[in-house]
Structure formats: structure tokens, C-alpha cells
Amino acid sequence: MDFWNTLRLALRALARNKLRSSLTMLGIIIGVGAVIATVSIGQGAEYLVQQGIQSMGTNAVFIAAGSGRPGGARMGFWAVKTLTIDDMNAIVREVPLIREAAPAVVGRVQVVYQNQNWNTGITGTTPNYFRIRNWPVQAGSIFGQDEVDSAANVCLLGTTVSRILFGEENPVGKQIRIGQLPFRVVGVLESKGQSVMGDDQDDRIFAPYTTVQRKISGITWIQFINASAISREASTAAVAPITALLRERHRIRPGEDEDFFVRTQSDVADLADQTQRVMTLLLGSIASVSLLVGGIGIMNIMLVSVTERTREIGVRMAVGATESDVQMQFLVEAVALSMSGGLVGIIVGLIGSALISNFLAWPTLISVKAIITAAIFSVAVGIFFGFYPARKAAQLDPIEALRYE
Amino acid sequence: MTNPKGPSVEESAAATMEPSAITSLDGAVIHLENVHKTYDLGEVQVHALRGVSLEIAASEFVAVMGASGSGKSTLMNILGCLDRPTRGRYLLEGTDVSQLSKVELARISNRKLGFVFQQFNLLARTSALENVELPTVYAGLTPQERELRARESLERVGLADRAQHYPSQLSGGQQQRVAIARALVNRPAILLADEPTGNLDSHTAVEIMDILQRLNQEEGLTVVLVTHEHDIAQYARRALEFRDGKLQRDAPVRDRWVAREVLPTLPSLDEEDAEDAAK
Numbered sequence: 001m002d003f004w005n006t007l008r009l010a011l012r013a014l015a016r017n018k019l020r021s022s023l024t025m026l027g028i029i030i031g032v033g034a035v036i037a038t039v040s041i042g043q044g045a046e047y048l049v050q051q052g053i054q055s056m057g058t059n060a061v062f063i064a065a066g067s068g069r070p071g072g073a074r075m076g077f078w079a080v081k082t083l084t085i086d087d088m089n090a091i092v093r094e095v096p097l098i099r100e101a102a103p104a105v106v107g108r109v110q111v112v113y114q115n116q117n118w119n120t121g122i123t124g125t126t127p128n129y130f131r132i133r134n135w136p137v138q139a140g141s142i143f144g145q146d147e148v149d150s151a152a153n154v155c156l157l158g159t160t161v162s163r164i165l166f167g168e169e170n171p172v173g174k175q176i177r178i179g180q181l182p183f184r185v186v187g188v189l190e191s192k193g194q195s196v197m198g199d200d201q202d203d204r205i206f207a208p209y210t211t212v213q214r215k216i217s218g219i220t221w222i223q224f225i226n227a228s229a230i231s232r233e234a235s236t237a238a239v240a241p242i243t244a245l246l247r248e249r250h251r252i253r254p255g256e257d258e259d260f261f262v263r264t265q266s267d268v269a270d271l272a273d274q275t276q277r278v279m280t281l282l283l284g285s286i287a288s289v290s291l292l293v294g295g296i297g298i299m300n301i302m303l304v305s306v307t308e309r310t311r312e313i314g315v316r317m318a319v320g321a322t323e324s325d326v327q328m329q330f331l332v333e334a335v336a337l338s339m340s341g342g343l344v345g346i347i348v349g350l351i352g353s354a355l356i357s358n359f360l361a362w363p364t365l366i367s368v369k370a371i372i373t374a375a376i377f378s379v380a381v382g383i384f385f386g387f388y389p390a391r392k393a394a395q396l397d398p399i400e401a402l403r404y405e
Numbered sequence: 406m407t408n409p410k411g412p413s414v415e416e417s418a419a420a421t422m423e424p425s426a427i428t429s430l431d432g433a434v435i436h437l438e439n440v441h442k443t444y445d446l447g448e449v450q451v452h453a454l455r456g457v458s459l460e461i462a463a464s465e466f467v468a469v470m471g472a473s474g475s476g477k478s479t480l481m482n483i484l485g486c487l488d489r490p491t492r493g494r495y496l497l498e499g500t501d502v503s504q505l506s507k508v509e510l511a512r513i514s515n516r517k518l519g520f521v522f523q524q525f526n527l528l529a530r531t532s533a534l535e536n537v538e539l540p541t542v543y544a545g546l547t548p549q550e551r552e553l554r555a556r557e558s559l560e561r562v563g564l565a566d567r568a569q570h571y572p573s574q575l576s577g578g579q580q581q582r583v584a585i586a587r588a589l590v591n592r593p594a595i596l597l598a599d600e601p602t603g604n605l606d607s608h609t610a611v612e613i614m615d616i617l618q619r620l621n622q623e624e625g626l627t628v629v630l631v632t633h634e635h636d637i638a639q640y641a642r643r644a645l646e647f648r649d650g651k652l653q654r655d656a657p658v659r660d661r662w663v664a665r666e667v668l669p670t671l672p673s674l675d676e677e678d679a680e681d682a683a684k
């Protein structure tokens with residue numbers, strides 16, 4: 001018997017017991033659906049993390065005031081006053097692996113343009129910050145070193161701030177107020193999207209660090225240093241000399257906790273990798289358990305079906321069906337069952353991830369690989385769990401089968 | 406039908422020829438030679454057939470008679486290639502069936518043999534047309550050929566107008582006619598019917614016999630029919646009587662009945678009309 005006939009026969013047999021077929025498929029549907037949805041959520045998360053890692057800059061080394069160790073004495077970067085611009089200059093001067101560095105002084109400010117009002121973050125820094133973080137302007141230009149030296153009232157806008165304050169208008173050259181002070185907008189940065197932590201990096205304005213220190217925050221220290229190493233390997237290798245240098249400069253005795261911490265891009269990437277691995281393992285277990293359960297369900301229903309249709313099998317054999325005809329018929333039926341389950345599962349998973357990204361504002365990324373894998377696995381489950389019942393059907397004795405009540 | 410020299414000629418031929426190359430010398434379509442069938446049930450052995458030898462020529466109409474348990478169905482299963490003899494030889498149109506593989510056997514029962522059962526054995530929730538098509542599916546015909554053959558076959562049993570009916574919508578006699586149409590669809594040479602009238606009332610039984618007689622007479626179909634009713638055996642040309650797995654009597658039917666002539670004399674049940682009215 002040819003394949004199309006077998007397939008038609010199988011689909012008809014399944015359509016005959018719609019409720020039973022759907023219930024049997026449910027295991028596969030749930031399994032495949034859950035995997036497709038979680039994979040696309042996970043891929044969305046990974047995409048964010050990758051974006052975040054990229055957005056840290058090239059061969060980035062990140063130094064923050066405060067304690068990064070969860071177990072140690074916790075001190076936020078805002079409470080620690082020991083990190084200074086001199087520390088940064090010392091690092092660039094004395095650690096050859098570091099090519100350049102930019103400071104960051106952060107705070108929250110109220111910005112006003114005409115009748116538009118917005119509360120956002122401000123980062124005070126130097127012009128090379130934008131080179132270290134690969135963050136060009138889309139309009140205007142970055143402020144210069146002389147504006148840093150003179151603590152000028154100039155600023156750059158992130159795209160979110162620009163959109164909120166100016167809408168379609170070009171902000172370059174316009175005057176805004178930050179707190180009580182007037183600032184001139186010199187440029188608008190390109191959009192950078194979300195950070196590793198998931199916050200909007202474009203909801204931020206940038207000004208010379210001297211301006212922020214003296215006129216906005218009223219402090220003399222800095223909170224972060226964004227440095228760039230000469231190579232990827234160098235970024236990891238630079239952690240030890242930087243740590244040693246800062247310990248010495250901050251006069252931290254051996255055994256005492258540091259009042260700063262150093263992270264590299266690869267640290268973050270490693271963490272992300274690890275998270276991804278755990279996620280994959282988790283997904284894999286969910287998938288295999290549910291496919292196993294679904295497969296057993298299929299086997300069960302196929303065994304029932306073979307028993308119920310013993311007479312039909314006898315008739316088919318009596319009119320010329322060979323063992324392989326019968327085996328094929330039931331195998332195709334099992335595969336049709338599992339594959340339909342897989343297809344419905346894929347659709348359910350896609351709808352599920354669309355809903356999640358809609359209502360939870362979580363980006364999801366459809367994984368073609370996951371869809372293909374799910375499809376292949378659901379077919380494999382059908383073949384594996386359908387084989388035994390089909391074999392049983394094929395090995396029925398036609399005489400016995402015809403006599404079966 | 407007895408051939409006194411038969412066995413010895415066959416045996417000497419077997420010694421010099423490939424077994425599968427042996428062809429029946431007298432043109433018999435069915436040739437059984439000392440066929441035994443023993444069911445081994447562990448503790449006991451059931452001898453369902455004990456040394457049956459017989460020949461059936463093309464276009465014969467044979468009734469197989471005997472009490473329940475005498476081995477009639479066992480014989481039919483062997484004739485139909487659903488089962489193999491424990492001992493002895495079965496030549497079907499000259500081919501030694503015991504030499505064939507399962508796939509070849511399935512092919513033979515598909516092309517050369519048609520089966521009719523006591524319980525009709527139609528597939529439920531499947532139209533009459535598709536039930537009749539079933540053997541053609543395994544013969545590898547195209548969908549167009551299949552439908553053409555099936556309609557033609559239904560016409561031969563007078564059920565062309567019931568093609569789309571399900572078995573549950575048909576009377577017993579109609580179901581058995583669908584089963585006959587199914588048996589005929591691959592144009593077999595031999596029709597094997599195991600108590601085809603066993604579940605039917607006497608009027609319907611004669612109608613079925615009418616169909617079988619006409620197929621035999623007009624188209625030369627070889628018919629082997631199992632029955633334990635003498636009234637049914639009277640429609641055959643030759644009767645075999647089995648007892649305890651042995652062929653006890655083999656004789657032509659005397660005063661053979663013709664179903665077409667008997668039918669008008671029976672009290673008309675108008676079974677079909679009554680059924681149609683009930684719908």
C-alpha cells in the first residue's frame with residue numbers, strides 16, 4: 001500500500017476518535033508548547049544579556065566604588081568616597097594593559113524643556129567614555145575636553161529623554177534646565193537599548209563629570225571607572241594589577257575587604273553563559289519528561305487501538321495486507337498522532353510567547369532551531385512509542401484476529 | 406474426480422522437479438495432497454485435519470459439509486492461504502503454496518482468492534464502496550481504478566445504489582452482498598465462503614445462493630462454500646462431507662436446486678422494502 005493511502009487511513013482513524021486523539025496528544029502539546037515558549041523567552045533574555053555585554057564596550061573593565069562581594073560588608077557606591085579621578089589616572093598610567101579610562105558620576109535629576117518635565121539619570125564623564133562604550137552620537141557632537149576642564153553646562157541626551165522632551169524636534173543647540181541650571185544640548189546619542197540588568201540605557205543624559213560633581217551632586221569623588229583594555233585577554237589579566245594598585249592607594253591592609261570592585265566583560269559573559277547552561281538543562285529535562293509522558297500515552301492508546309481493531313486487522317490481512325502494510329498503518333498512525341501534537345504544541349508555544357512578550361513586556365525571540373528540534377523529536381517519539389503496538393498488530397494471526405470478539 | 410494414479414505420478418514428479426515447479430496435471434485449481442493440520446496446545450494435540458487429499462477444478466461449485474469441529478474452517482483457512490498445513494502439500498493453480506513467503510501468500514490471497522465470512526466482517530463506519538475497495542488498495546491500483554472496480558463489483562451483487570451506505574445502514578443480506586462484492590473486486594479465480602448464510606434468514610440465504618450460482622454459472626468463478634445445512638448444499642454441484650478431520654464423502658449433488666427458481670416459491674419477506682420503509 002502506498003504512503004498517501006496509509007497516511008489518509010491514519011488521519012481518518014484519528015479523526016474517528018477525536019476526543020481520545022486530542023487527549024493523547026495533550027502530553028506532547030504541553031511538552032512541546034512549554035519548550036517553545038520557554039526557549040523563546042530564554043533566547044529573548046540571552047539577546048538582552050548579549051546586548052548588555054556588547055554595550056559595556058570593547059574589552060571593557062569596569063571598576064565601581066563599594067563592595068561587590070555579596071558576603072562582605074555591603075557598601076553601596078553612593079556611600080563610598082574613596083574612588084577618585086586620581087585613582088583612574090593612576091590606573092591608566094601604571095597598568096599598561098589598560099588603554100584608556102573614563103570616570104562616571106551618577107545621579108538622578110529633573111530635566112525640563114518648555115512645558116515638558118522628566119525625571120532621569122545623569123552621568124558625568126569625559127569625552128572618551130563614548131569611545132570606550134562604542135556609543136556614537138546620532139545628531140550634534142560629543143562635548144570636548146575643554147568643556148570638562150571648565151565644567152561647562154553642556155549635555156548629551158539619550159534617545160528616550162530626547163523623545164520625551166523634544167518629540168520630533170531637533171534638540172541640538174536647544175536650552176534645557178537640569179534642576180535649576182540651564183544646560184545647552186550638544187548632541188543626541190544613538191539608541192543602545194536595555195542593559196544586562198534590563199533597564200533602559202537611553203533614559204539618561206550625559207554631562208562633563210566636573211559639572212556633575214560641582215554643580216549637581218556637590219561631591220569630589222567618582223563612583224565608577226569604565227576602562228578599556230588593549231585586548232580581550234588583557235581585560236582579564238588587568239584585574240589583578242588594578243586591584244593591587246587600588247588597595248595600595250586606598251591603604252587597605254591585607255585581609256581587609258576592598259572598598260571597590262573590578263569586573264570585566266568576560267566575567268559578565270561567563271555569568272550569562274552559566275545561566276544559559278542551567279536554563280538549557282532545565283528546558284531539556286522538562287522537554288524529555290513531557291515527551292516521555294506523551295510517548296507513553298501514545299503507546300497506551302495505540303495498544304488499545306490495536307486490540308479494538310483486531311478484527312479489522314484480520315480482515316485486512318485476509319484481503320491481502322502484508323505484515324509490513326499493517327505495521328506501517330499503525331506506525332504512521334502513531335507518528336501522525338505525535339506529530340500533530342508537536343505541531344499544535346509549536347503553535348501553542350508561539351502564541352504563549354507572543355502573549356508573554358505582549359503582556360509582560362519581555363522580549364521573546366522565536367528559535368527556528370527549537371521549532372525544528374521539537375518537530376523532529378515529536379516524530380521520533382511517535383516512531384519509538386508506536387513501534388511496539390504496530391509490531392503487535394502486524395504479528396497478529398489473521399485467523400485468530402478474524403475470530404476475535 | 407478420483408485419479409487412481411494421481412499420488413504416484415505426483416510423487417515421482419516431485420522427485421525430479423523443483424517442488425514449486427510442479428503443475429497439476431489435470432488443470433485443477435486446488436490440489437490437496439495428504440494434508441494434515443495439528444494444533445499443538447502443549448498438553449494435547451488437536452488433529453483438525455488428518456490426511457485430506459482432494460482436487461477442485463476450475464468453475465466447480467463445491468459445498469463442504471460436516472458437523473461442527475469436523476475441520477471445515479481449518480480446511481478453508483488452508484485453502485485461503487491464511488494458514489499452512491502441518492504436513493502434506495497444497496498446490497494452488499499449480500503453485501506449491503508451502504514454498505511461498507508470507508508476503509507472497511498475502512499477494513496470492515489478494516489476487517487469486519476472495520473471502521466471504523459468516524460474520525460479514527465489513528469495516529464499521531466505512532462506506533460500502535470503501536469496504537469493497539479494500540483489496541484493491543493492497544493490489545496497488547490507482548484511486549480511479551479502485552473506485553471503478555468497486556462500483557462494478559457492487560453492481561454485480563445488485564447494490565450499486567448503496568455505495569455510500571455504512572454497514573450499519575444495511576440489512577444482513579445486503580452486508581453479505583457487500584462482502585461478496587469485496588471478495589470479487591480483484592477478479593479472483595476462486596471464491597471461498599465459510600458459512601456465508603449462517604447469520605441470515607432462509608429467504609436471504611437463498612438470495613445469496615442465487616448470487617453465488619450466477620457468478621459460478623455465468624462467469625465461471627470457482628466457489629467453495631462451507632455449510633452445515635443440507636438445504637444450502639443442495640445449490641452446489643458437488644458436496645464434500647468431513648468428519649473428524651477426514652474427507653468422508655465426495656459426491657456430485659443430485660437434483661441440484663437453482664436459487665432463481667426457488668426464490669419465487671418462498672414466502673416473500675420483503676425484507677428490504679420493510680427496512681426501507683422503516684427508515
Ligand SMILES: Nc1ncnc2c1ncn2[C@@H]1O[C@H](COP(=O)(O)OP(=O)(O)O)[C@@H](O)[C@H]1O
Binds near residue numbers: 446451473474475
Ligand atoms: N487455533 C486453534 N487452536 C486449537 N484448536 C483449534 C484451533 N482452530 C481449530 N481448532 C480445533 O480444530 C478442530 C476443527 O475446527 P474447525 O476447523 O474450526 O471446525 P469446523 O469449522 O468444522 O467447525 C476443532 O476441534 C477445533 O476445536
Ligand SMILES: [Mg+2]
Binds near residue numbers: 477478
Ligand atoms: Mg467453522
